[in-house]
Each structure stands twice: as structure tokens, then as C-alpha cells.
Amino acid sequence: MKINDEQPGCRYTDRECKSKLAGKLLSPLRSSGFQQLRMEDIARHMDISKATLYKYFASKDEIIELLVEDFVGYVEEKDAEDLPNADVPCEKRFRDTFVQTLVIASYRSDAFVKDLRETFPELYGKLESAIGARNERLRQLYEEGMEAGVFIRQNASLLIMQDELIFRNLVDPVYLMKHNLTLMSALFDYYLIKKRQLLANPEEGGDADRAMRERLDRLAMKIMYGGS
Template sequence: MRKIAPDERRMMREAYAKKVIHVIRIQGFLSLTIQDIAHMMSLSRASLYNYFSSKEDIIMELTNLCIDYINEADQTISNEELSYQLRFQKVFEQTVFSAAYASDIYLTDLKRSCPHLYEKKMQSRKEQLSTIHTFYRNGMKAGVFNDLNTSILIIQDETVLGKLVNTSFLIEEELSLKQALFDYYVAKKTQVLKPEYLENTKNEDVNAMVDCILKKLAAI
């Protein structure tokens, strides 16, 4: 059997883990067997063990993927050299991916079976929320954002975007994910940005931003 180089193994672990995110976010992972997961990865059970030592190892990879993305996004959101409008887009994107990566059922299963990973994920979420709260408060102080309750803004995003990444909801409402994200982003920025700053976003290519998000989601 060909020996797998460490860098290749790391990239393949990530790629294979992404193949099971959609199923796990919908139905959790406690009921899944290694054979189920291998099938979703288009691998034999024996080949799966070339990359993962156990089911928990797969869940660890998924959790770390989520945490790494959040940390990367937090750096952009906290970068005061960037405009508030640009960072507002990043907050939107981050919340979309948080909804796609970590559903309630996934987090419930994580808490039950991998408490150490659950605590790690919750600490990351705590830091994420702190970053977003600070971003909104600073934007309000700077006169860029309307004076709104930051906690309500965050809950609103989590609730709405959690629904929008739910395929069954989109089917019931006869919506495409692209149109749903586009419409919600436009409504959100109208709610948050003061009129003079909203005026400056008229030439903003929302379609391009949403397409970028969809391409990233498709890679999951």
C-alpha cells in the first residue's frame, strides 16, 4: 500500500470529512456507523482507516474545520483597517457557515458523546459572539450602524440563516438558496446600516458575494 505523505493525508482528511457534513448536520452522527460514514465518503471501510483512526477522529476533524473557519473569519471582522461594510459581509458569511457546519442536532450529539470537543466548540462560539458584539457596538459608536440591540441582531441571523440552509424549508417555500441569501442580506444591511452608509453600498455586487458563499458551501 502506498505510504501517504503527512500533507496529503491532512488535505484528504479535510476533503473526506467535508463529504459527511451535510448528512451529520441534518441527522446527527450517533446513529451512523463507520460503514455508513465510509459509504458517504465513497471509501471502503479499510481505506477510511488510512485517514481516520475512529468515528470520534472524524468528528474531531469536522469540529476543527468549523473552529478554524470561525477563527479565520474573526480575524477579518476584527480588522479595523477594513471598512465596516466589508466586515459586515464577513459577519453574514460567517453566520451562514456556522449554520451549515453546526446544527442543533450535531451539537447535541457532540455534547453527549464527545464532551471535550463540545467544550472546545462552545469556547470558540463564545469568542465568535464576543467578536460580533464588539463589531456591532463599535459600528454604532462610529455612526455607521443604526442603534440596535446587538443580541437581537445575532439571534435574528442565527434563526433566519439556520432556516435558509435547511433544504426542506427551501423546498416548502419554493426558494432557491441563492435567492434566499440574497434577499436576506439586502434586508439585513437595510436594517443595520445608516442611510448615508447604505447609499455607499448601491454598487455592491451582492450576487457575486452570494455566489462566493455558495461555491464555498458546495465545496463542503
């Protein structure tokens, strides 16, 4: 179904509408990057005509820049919500940041990062700088939880590296197929592993775990079927 050009709130200069359209590219960008995408391919993924696409975006470069700016904004906004808030228990912040790390991994596929580094080095630097700053704040959260006795004392930097490496593989359909895994089950199983690895007194099977399973299942559906 084509987007109605006359739809209220969907003006060609409307930032929110442009972001929603650009978000429809996340699935192809995860799998194959953007260098080979033509404007007609982009229009097809957005479910609009090529003529309408040019009313929203002057070029593919503009779309990629918007996607990176939106994602950097997401990282910084979630940081403000999850990481510095000492009034929120460390256990909840662990769960929230676990989900955020998964979202980052699903966005930062090898194909997309390679194209971004080669074609738009300034945007690549901006994205990596935001994620690097986020990882430093995440390290501080781990250290805070360890000092409080909520988390088991261990190397916080290695915990972050572990998540990045595992999530990068789990969002790769080829890797999952090779190891006879499904994304939904693998995400929740890894959450349980990470919880037992990190928390000094992990509770099993409670409301928090059930809510986390639902949250991860919804995110897995978005990753598998092209959600942003």
C-alpha cells in the same frame, strides 16, 4: 472515483488530506447527525473503501474530533481576518461576517449539535466556546459601527440572535420548501434586509451587492450539494 492511495500529498497521516476527506461528511451530518453513521456509510460518503478509510482514521470518534477542531480553527482564523481589523471599513466587515455566520449555521445543524452534545460534551463545549467568543467580537464590531455612525443604533445582541435564528431556518430544506423559498434567493433577500436594517446609508445595486450575490450563490451551491 476512488482516491488513489499512491497520490502524492495524500498520505494516510497527511492532515490536509484527512481534513478534505472528513469535509465530505458535512452534508450528511447537517441532515442527520452522526450517531447513526457506520464506518461503511462514512467510507461511501468519502468515496473510498472501508479498508482505506481505516488507514486514514482509526474510528468515527477521530473523524468527528477532526471536524470540530477544523471548524473551531476556521472560526478563529476568520475572526482574526474580519473582526478586529479597524483598517477595514465596517461595511466590508459586515458583509464578511454575514457570510461567516451563514457558514456557522450550515455547520451547526440541530441534528449535529444534538449528537455532539450527547456523545462528545467536551468537543461540544469547545465549539460553543469558540462561537460564543466570536459572537462577542461581532457585537463589538456592531458597537464600533454604531459609534462611528456607519450602523444604525440598535441592540447588537439581538442582531446576532436574529441572524442565528434566520440562518438556521434558511439552511433547512424542509423549512424552505414549506415556505416556497429557494436557498439562493432567500440568502440574498435576507442580506438586503439586513443591510437596510443595519447600514445608516445603504447603497443599492452597486458592485458590493453584485459581488455579495455571487458569493452567496456559490455558498448556497456548496450547502445544497454537499460542499464543505
